[in-house]
Amino acid sequence: MMRVYLDHNATTPVHPEVYEAMKPFFQDQFGNSSSIHWAGREVKKYVAEAREKVAELLHALPEEIIFTGCGTESDNMAIKGIAYSWREKGKHIITTQVEHHAVLHTCQFMEKMGYEVTYLPVDSYGLIDLELLRRSIKPQTILVTIMFANNETGTIFPIKEIGEIAREKGVIFHTDAVQGVGKIPIDLQSLPVDILSLSGHKLNTPKGIGAQFIRRGTKLSPLIHGGGQEYGLRAGTENVPYIIGLGKACEIARRDFDQRVSYLTHLRDRLQQGIESRIPQVALNGHPRQRLPNTLNMSFLGVEGESLLLNLDLEGIAVSAGSACTSGSLEPSHVLLAMGIPPEVAQSSIRFSLGWSNREAEIDYVLEVLPRVVQRLRDMSPLYQRRMHQV
Ligand code: PLP
Numbered sequence: 001m002m003r004v005y006l007d008h009n010a011t012t013p014v015h016p017e018v019y020e021a022m023k024p025f026f027q028d029q030f031g032n033s034s035s036i037h038w039a040g041r042e043v044k045k046y047v048a049e050a051r052e053k054v055a056e057l058l059h060a061l062p063e064e065i066i067f068t069g070c071g072t073e074s075d076n077m078a079i080k081g082i083a084y085s086w087r088e089k090g091k092h093i094i095t096t097q098v099e100h101h102a103v104l105h106t107c108q109f110m111e112k113m114g115y116e117v118t119y120l121p122v123d124s125y126g127l128i129d130l131e132l133l134r135r136s137i138k139p140q141t142i143l144v145t146i147m148f149a150n151n152e153t154g155t156i157f158p159i160k161e162i163g164e165i166a167r168e169k170g171v172i173f174h175t176d177a178v179q180g181v182g183k184i185p186i187d188l189q190s191l192p193v194d195i196l197s198l199s200g201h202k203l204n205t206p207k208g209i210g211a212q213f214i215r216r217g218t219k220l221s222p223l224i225h226g227g228g229q230e231y232g233l234r235a236g237t238e239n240v241p242y243i244i245g246l247g248k249a250c251e252i253a254r255r256d257f258d259q260r261v262s263y264l265t266h267l268r269d270r271l272q273q274g275i276e277s278r279i280p281q282v283a284l285n286g287h288p289r290q291r292l293p294n295t296l297n298m299s300f301l302g303v304e305g306e307s308l309l310l311n312l313d314l315e316g317i318a319v320s321a322g323s324a325c326t327s328g329s330l331e332p333s334h335v336l337l338a339m340g341i342p343p344e345v346a347q348s349s350i351r352f353s354l355g356w357s358n359r360e361a362e363i364d365y366v367l368e369v370l371p372r373v374v375q376r377l378r379d380m381s382p383l384y385q386r387r388m389h390q391v
Pocket of ligand 1: 009010070071072073075100102147149150151176178179199200201210
């Protein structure tokens with residue numbers, strides 16, 4: 001049986017060049033980059049190079065890049081760091097209803113800490129109303145935190161316009177770009193973003209490394225105190241092999257960017273068109289154009305997304321469902337619900353997220369298996385049968 005991995009928004013395989021670049025730093029180059037002797041000095045040079053590579057991908061300055069443990073830590077650092085640092089100015093934060101839990105749960109925690117949070121609604125594409133954002137900013141607002149691209153639907157937010165509104169009102173703008181980096185061009189020289197979070201394992205590094213862009217002059221408190229590493233903003237001895245891996249991944253993402261984006265778009269469109277021409281009663285979730293090149297989220301009416309996922313898994317196909325199983329009940333995705341999608345349609349959704357190592361033959365295999373599996377599940381669904389007879 002063919003094994004097809006279409007869940008790259010969850011995590012990606014380590015790029016062979018990344019793996020090779022990391023290897024020497026587990027044994028030969030094991031020094032602590034803060035040590036002033038030869039063992040430390042050598043490593044320090046490579047860490048500095050890795051920082052430059054991350055900065056180059058984002059068109060930022062090396063001293064604006066902080067290495068962290070993951071995307072979640074970066075999001076926490078931005079929100080809590082700004083909230084603490086700017087608490088004298090005000091305690092109001094603005095975000096959206098469709099953020100990743102790394103942002104949503106952090107904002108909910110801030111509410112418990114006495115902050116006020118506005119969760120902006122979204123339209124049927126998953127986009128916010130920019131005028132509503134402008135009107136929601138008050139004198140006490142200290143932070144706008146809005147994602148670059150949504151992890152479930154791939155919808156890309158108008159980051160430039162959002163940043164301009166925040167800047168005009170003198171409010172710090174943080175964006176969770178965990179799904180955007182490497183898939184959308186990001187030029188922080190021209191984008192009015194103050195803080196940007198990213199994660200290595202969505203970019204072909206191992207899990208456990210992230211980074212934060214902090215524009216020069218942006219004041220925020222560290223989350224982790226200790227030694228003065230990472231410009232005093234993230235204490236803890238540097239995770240050298242993983243930092244080197246992230247640097248390499250960013251170098252590759254920059255080098256292969258155009259080729260990857262056009263290849264991913266081609267594969268995704270082949271998958272989408274194939275599904276739409278072979279399976280009736282399907283709906284696209286998210287923006288049809290303003291979308292990540294690798295992401296396709298579709299509802300298969302009358303089919304339980306979780307059952308579809310499990311049945312595809314039996315055929316060797318790894319995808320993700322738009323519902324999460326919490327305490328035995330299937331909760332439809334908060335993102336799809338916020339977009340006004342009825343719960344039963346949200347529950348029938350599947351996210352296909354592609355990677356550059358996927359092949360056309362894999363997409364064709366999915367297109368062969370999927371119609372059969374959907375049909376079988378629909379045949380077993382009394383709800384779907386009833387609905388079909390009503391039409
Ligand atoms: N933000 C978004 C949009 C994500 O998709 C993810 C992971 O799926 C995260 C944050 C968390 O990143 P990490 O897994 O590195 O903690």
